[in-house]
Amino acid sequence: MKELILVKIGGNTIDDPPALARFLDDFARIAGPKILLHGGGKKATALAAQLGVPVHIVQGRRITDAATLDIAVMVYAGLINKNIVAGLQARSCPAVGLCGADAGCITAVKRPVKDVDFGFVGDIVLEKIDKDFFHSLLAQGITPVIAPLTHDGGGQLLNTNADTMASAVAVAMAALYDVRLIYCFEKRGVLRDVNDALSVIPELSAQEYEALKAQGAVSAGMIPKLDNAFSAIRQGVTQVAIGDARYLPAIVAGDTGGATRCV
Amino acid sequence: MKELILVKIGGNTIDDPPALARFLDDFARIAGPKILLHGGGKKATALAAQLGVPVHIVQGRRITDAATLDIAVMVYAGLINKNIVAGLQARSCPAVGLCGADAGCITAVKRPVKDVDFGFVGDIVLEKIDKDFFHSLLAQGITPVIAPLTHDGGGQLLNTNADTMASAVAVAMAALYDVRLIYCFEKRGVLRDVNDALSVIPELSAQEYEALKAQGAVSAGMIPKLDNAFSAIRQGVTQVAIGDARYLPAIVAGDTGGATRCV
Numbered sequence: 001m002k003e004l005i006l007v008k009i010g011g012n013t014i015d016d017p018p019a020l021a022r023f024l025d026d027f028a029r030i031a032g033p034k035i036l037l038h039g040g041g042k043k044a045t046a047l048a049a050q051l052g053v054p055v056h057i058v059q060g061r062r063i064t065d066a067a068t069l070d071i072a073v074m075v076y077a078g079l080i081n082k083n084i085v086a087g088l089q090a091r092s093c094p095a096v097g098l099c100g101a102d103a104g105c106i107t108a109v110k111r112p113v114k115d116v117d118f119g120f121v122g123d124i125v126l127e128k129i130d131k132d133f134f135h136s137l138l139a140q141g142i143t144p145v146i147a148p149l150t151h152d153g154g155g156q157l158l159n160t161n162a163d164t165m166a167s168a169v170a171v172a173m174a175a176l177y178d179v180r181l182i183y184c185f186e187k188r189g190v191l192r193d194v195n196d197a198l199s200v201i202p203e204l205s206a207q208e209y210e211a212l213k214a215q216g217a218v219s220a221g222m223i224p225k226l227d228n229a230f231s232a233i234r235q236g237v238t239q240v241a242i243g244d245a246r247y248l249p250a251i252v253a254g255d256t257g258g259a260t261r262c263v
Numbered sequence: 264m265k266e267l268i269l270v271k272i273g274g275n276t277i278d279d280p281p282a283l284a285r286f287l288d289d290f291a292r293i294a295g296p297k298i299l300l301h302g303g304g305k306k307a308t309a310l311a312a313q314l315g316v317p318v319h320i321v322q323g324r325r326i327t328d329a330a331t332l333d334i335a336v337m338v339y340a341g342l343i344n345k346n347i348v349a350g351l352q353a354r355s356c357p358a359v360g361l362c363g364a365d366a367g368c369i370t371a372v373k374r375p376v377k378d379v380d381f382g383f384v385g386d387i388v389l390e391k392i393d394k395d396f397f398h399s400l401l402a403q404g405i406t407p408v409i410a411p412l413t414h415d416g417g418g419q420l421l422n423t424n425a426d427t428m429a430s431a432v433a434v435a436m437a438a439l440y441d442v443r444l445i446y447c448f449e450k451r452g453v454l455r456d457v458n459d460a461l462s463v464i465p466e467l468s469a470q471e472y473e474a475l476k477a478q479g480a481v482s483a484g485m486i487p488k489l490d491n492a493f494s495a496i497r498q499g500v501t502q503v504a505i506g507d508a509r510y511l512p513a514i515v516a517g518d519t520g521g522a523t524r525c526v
Contacts, residue, residue, distance in 0.1 A: 051313055070342055077360075078341020079333055082412065082420055086364040090418035096366045097340075101349040102359045103405055140399065142366055149345065155353035157345055 004138070004177035005034045005252060008166035011041035012186040013245045014080055023184075024084070026248040028091035033138040033177065036095070037146045037169065038084060039162035044075040056119075064119040064159040072159050073099075076147040085145050095143040100150030101157060105130040106165065108150035108158050122150040122158025124165060129172035167228040167237075174236035181237050182252070182259070183225060184245035189260035190226065194219055200243075203261050206230045229262040239263060267401070267440035268297045268515060271429035274304035275449045276508045277343055286447075287347065289511040291354035296401040296440065299358075300409045300432065301347060302425035307338040319382075327382040327422040335422050336362075339410040348408050358406040363413030364420060368393040369428065371413035371421050385413040385421025387428060392435035430491040430500075437499035444500050445515070445522070446488060447508035452523035453489065457482055463506075466524045469493045492525040502526060 007030075013023050027036060048055060048071050056063035064072065081097040088095035100106030100122075106129055108122025137144055146169065148162035163183065170181040189200035204212075209226055212218050218226065229240040243251045243259025250258035270293075276286050290299060311318065311334050319326035327335065344360040351358040363369030363385075369392055371385025400407050409432065411425035426446065433444040452463035467475075472489055475481050481489065492503040506514045506522025513521035 073345050074337035074341040076341075077345045078337040078339075082336050082340050082362055082364055085362075086414040086420050087418045089364055089367045089414060089416060094366055096359075096361070097364070098359070099345055099348075101345055101352055103357055104352045136399075136403065151349040151352060153352060155350045157349050 001178040003032055004173055004179050005030055006170045007182045008037045009184045009245055010039040014038060014041035023245045024087045024091055028088055028093035030252055035144045037162060037166040038080060039148055040076050044071050047071050047075055058116050061116055064121050069120040069159055073149060073157055077149055081147040093143055094141055095145045096137060097145045099147045103133045105133050106150045107153050108160055110152055110158060120158050122160045124168045126168055131172045131176055135176055163225055163228050167232040170232050170237045171235040179237045181232055181240045183242045188244045189242055201260050202256055203263055205263055233262060264441040266295055267436055267442050268293055269433045270445045271300045272447045272508055273302040277301060277304035286508045287350045287354055291351055291356035293515055298407045300425060300429040301343060302411055303339050307334050310334050310338055321379050324379055327384050332383040332422055336412060336420055340412050344410040356406055357404055358408045359400060360408045362410045366396045368396050369413045370416050371423055373415055373421060383421050385423045387431045389431055394435045394439055398439055426488055426491050430495040433495050433500045434498040442500045444495055444503045446505045451507045452505055464523050465519055466526055468526055496525060
């Protein structure tokens with residue numbers, strides 16, 4: 001099968017214009033089919049503060065009320081998504097900005113209320129991801145740029161975690177492509193010693209990850225990301241790399257030590 | 264050639280949720296290839312006021328500075344566009360939300376500074392409209408939903424008048440389709456007597472329009488719309504209708520008196 005590279009970037013790239021410009025240079029140069037999935041960054045929080053929309057946190061989890069959802073849609077699907085798309089066009093990388101509502105490509109279910117009502121938060125329905133729509137764009141040489149919003153099929157937009165969305169899209173596309181998923185974040189990879197930024201674990205298996213987790217050697221912030229990574233691998237994604245967006249060319253080339261490869 | 268219906272809606276539909284829902288019901292029911300182009304409405308102005316971004320008017324013309332552009336991108340390409348797309352999906356009308364930067368489909372030139380610097384305002388380059396991209400979506404049964412923003416090809420998003428954009432897209436698509444362009448606004452058509460809402464002129468030729476204009480019988484607000492309409496017809500668009508979104512089914516069916524048809 002043909003290789004497809006799916007890259008996810010977060011706030012540390014999105015919120016830093018020179019870092020974003022450099023990332024777009026590197027991303028545009030990736031040969032072959034590729035998909036970009038972006039998170040939200042600090043702009044939505046800043047806009048909410050400017051508009052006096054309070055941040056609701058219940059049991060340590062952020063709640064998406066109607067006003068917060070509107071802000072997410074404006075910032076993620078509007079400001080961030082369209083500026084990235086315009087930036088890729090300028091780099092001769094034809095790109096189309098999408099959220100899950102577009103062509104109904106990523107449908108979700110509003111998270112059921114158990115202990116906490118998360119509000120307008122969507123959990124992706126994996127089997128409803130329209131891989132053929134993404135494939136038709138890729139086959140035309142167009143790169144999908146996806147904002148972390150879905151819809152419920154009944155007209156309601158929903159906020160969705162970008163890491164989870166990247167994993168879900170990678171899994172769906174694994175039916176058609178040899179998918180490599182690259183999670184970019186603020187470190188060079190999963191660190192053996194959290195105090196040593198260069199102690200990157202070059203390769204991590206599911207068994208090794210479970211052992212590290214049992215030892216308490218994986219930081220709390222890394223656990224959802226690595227759970228998503230190994231979930232993607234279990235469901236057919238060829239490789240997941242976790243690293244720093246500044247080293248994207250090395251990660252894409254598969255250079256040793258360029259990132260942590262989950263296998 | 265196959266018929267393509269291009270509908271443009273403005274603030275009087277967008278700002279009124281029941282009117283928008285009814286419009287989407289009617290629009291979704293149009294058989295065959297169709298494109299929706301939407302304007303901005305009052306939300307961008309309201310958001311600018313909330314954020315304390317001043318409205319700059321020079322010589323009666325509104326200026327798009329960087330902060331105003333960001334608001335336009337958030338509201339037009341984010342909030343309005345994605346909610347319309349989700350609403351169409353719910354009505355079994357597969358739709359993709361786009362701005363001119365997406366797939367580089369509508370490129371513009373930043374308006375040159377003469378007497379007034381309009382800021383980030385784009386004038387569309389007609390020959391660069393990617394009609395094949397729109398055609399590929401339409402051929403897949405997907406309806407493009409276009410927000411009134413373009414890009415300059417160099418990474419800069421630009422604010423663009425929605426009426427002009429509708430006319431330009433209609434003209435570009437006339438190379439591939441028999442295009443009918445429907446401008447929806449707050450009246451039932453061009454009125455013979457501005458004080459009689461039912462005095463709709465059912466059919467208006469370019470000659471008749473010029474004569475009415477010379478008599479001062481066309482209101483100032485109608486002139487740009489009608490200039491766009493006749494410009495589209497001169498450039499190959501089959502028919503332009505101007506009417507009220509509430510009568511969309513009658514306008515689409517071509518019922519007499521349903522709107523003003525520019526021929």
